[in-house]
Amino acid sequence: MRNAGCLEEELFSFLASKKDEDLGYLKVLSSMCTHPHPVAVRAHQMFIESNLGDPGLFAGSASLERLLIECVGSLFHHPEAGGYATAGGTESNIQALRIAKKMVSARSPNIVIPESAHFSFEKACDILSLEMRTVPCDPGFCMDVEQIEDYIDSNTVFLGGIAGSTEYGTVDPLTRLSEIAEDRDIFFHVDAAFGGFVLPFLESEIPFDFSLPGVSSISADPHKMGFSTIPVGCLLVRDEQMLRCLHVDTPYLTVKQAYTLNGTRSGGAVAGALAVLEYFGKEGMRAIMRGCMENTQRLIDGMATWGYPAPVRPEVNVATFSCPAVPEGWRVSRTRKGYMRIVCMPHVHRDVIEAFLHDIGEMHA
Ligand SMILES: *Cc1c(COP(=O)(O)O)cnc(C)c1O
Numbered sequence: 001m002r003n004a005g006c007l008e009e010e011l012f013s014f015l016a017s018k019k020d021e022d023l024g025y026l027k028v029l030s031s032m033c034t035h036p037h038p039v040a041v042r043a044h045q046m047f048i049e050s051n052l053g054d055p056g057l058f059a060g061s062a063s064l065e066r067l068l069i070e071c072v073g074s075l076f077h078h079p080e081a082g083g084y085a086t087a088g089g090t091e092s093n094i095q096a097l098r099i100a101k102k103m104v105s106a107r108s109p110n111i112v113i114p115e116s117a118h119f120s121f122e123k124a125c126d127i128l129s130l131e132m133r134t135v136p137c138d139p140g141f142c143m144d145v146e147q148i149e150d151y152i153d154s155n156t157v158f159l160g161g162i163a164g165s166t167e168y169g170t171v172d173p174l175t176r177l178s179e180i181a182e183d184r185d186i187f188f189h190v191d192a193a194f195g196g197f198v199l200p201f202l203e204s205e206i207p208f209d210f211s212l213p214g215v216s217s218i219s220a221d222p223h224k225m226g227f228s229t230i231p232v233g234c235l236l237v238r239d240e241q242m243l244r245c246l247h248v249d250t251p252y253l254t255v256k257q258a259y260t261l262n263g264t265r266s267g268g269a270v271a272g273a274l275a276v277l278e279y280f281g282k283e284g285m286r287a288i289m290r291g292c293m294e295n296t297q298r299l300i301d302g303m304a305t306w307g308y309p310a311p312v313r314p315e316v317n318v319a320t321f322s323c324p325a326v327p328e329g330w331r332v333s334r335t336r337k338g339y340m341r342i343v344c345m346p347h348v349h350r351d352v353i354e355a356f357l358h359d360i361g362e363m364h365a
Contacts, residue, residue: 023331025347029356030333032166032194034345037227039279040272044229050267052085056254061267068222068274072234075200076218078210082240084260085232085270089193090120091261092219092235093160095246097124098261099217099237100158100187102245112151113160114143114172118191121160130157141168141312145176152184159188163208164195167335168311169296169318171195171206178214187216193233196220198316201282201289206315210238217242222273225289225317227280227346232269288346292317295353296344302357306364308340317344327359 047061055062065085073081086092101109110131113121125132133151138144159181161172181188190208199208209218217237222228237243246259296317300310308323320339326332333341
């Protein structure tokens with residue numbers, strides 16, 4: 001740290017030079033985040049100093065958080081759902097696992113998730129000393145439920161399924177998993193970190209939420225397809241009481257107990273998340289998701305024309321291809337199996353897709 005401070009202008013020209021080093025999403029096809037909507041930015045700025053970790057001091061912000069959970073709960077067919085705003089899918093998944101682990105006593109608890117699960121589960125299992133059992137996927141990159149009985153036993157405290165997988169945009173056989181969870185009386189979590197703000201707005205109407213009776217909890221991230229500022233995720237639980245098992249005493253705050261993982265939490269991002277949902281309404285969100293899905297389909301068709309087929313038809317706006325090379329200047333990612341992976345986020349407009357397809361074509365020239 002420097003001894004004497006520096007001039008503000010000098011400082012901001014330094015920051016601007018660093019900002020220029022960021023890629024800024026223009027040719028970024030690999031990200032699950034995007035530009036926050038201007039409405040989210042405005043709302044976030046309005047609540048910039050708000051700390052939800054001490055809700056008694058920020059009663060208005062705290063009521064916005066409740067409104068956000070209520071809004072997402074009703075979107076997920078359960079307006080009475082409990083929940084809170086996390087820092088994202090990782091925190092939501094950790095917290096769901098903590099609840100599941102505390103709800104039953106197992107000698108050496110294990111969890112059962114698909115091999116396609118997000119890497120946050122690996123972190124969570126390490127922290128919580130849970131044995132992570134991953135069920136192989138079928139050729140459609142979804143959990144192969146035929147094999148699940150080989151993995152579940154009396155020490156299984158948590159079953160997880162994905163609604164909109166990070167790598168392939170697929171949805172696990174959640175109806176079947178919900179039945180298994182009910183039969184076996186196992187906590188069942190749906191990781192809809194990405195798909196949670198896509199699937200409710202699509203015509204395909206794939207059941208993934210509390211409409212499935214076995215679903216105990218859901219994670220869904222406004223900072224991915226919800227156009228909010230970073231960081232905000234939502235953890236929803238079927239019964240508000242479920243969160244109580246996470247309570248710790250918080251002696252010097254305005255509330256006496258807390259169940260969140262993080263202490264200090266951004267009220268700004270929560271205001272931003274709610275603001276966007278109110279601003280667009282279901283109709284607005286449907287129109288945006290329709291556009292993202294049309295772009296995904298156009299990309300899949302275009303890539304097929306160039307001889308790069310998609311290994312699977314995605315349910316959300318994530319497309320994958322057997323395509324080893326990448327045209328210059330574009331940022332794509334690779335799945336663990338090596339497929340090219342492109343997320344058709346809202347900043348990936350139709351002209352971006354056409355430009356990418358053009359550059360893919362040029363590679364043949
Ligand atoms: C992105 C993602 C996560 C992790 O969310 P973060 O907000 O990055 O912590 C978890 N699960 C799925 C399916 C995801 O796509």
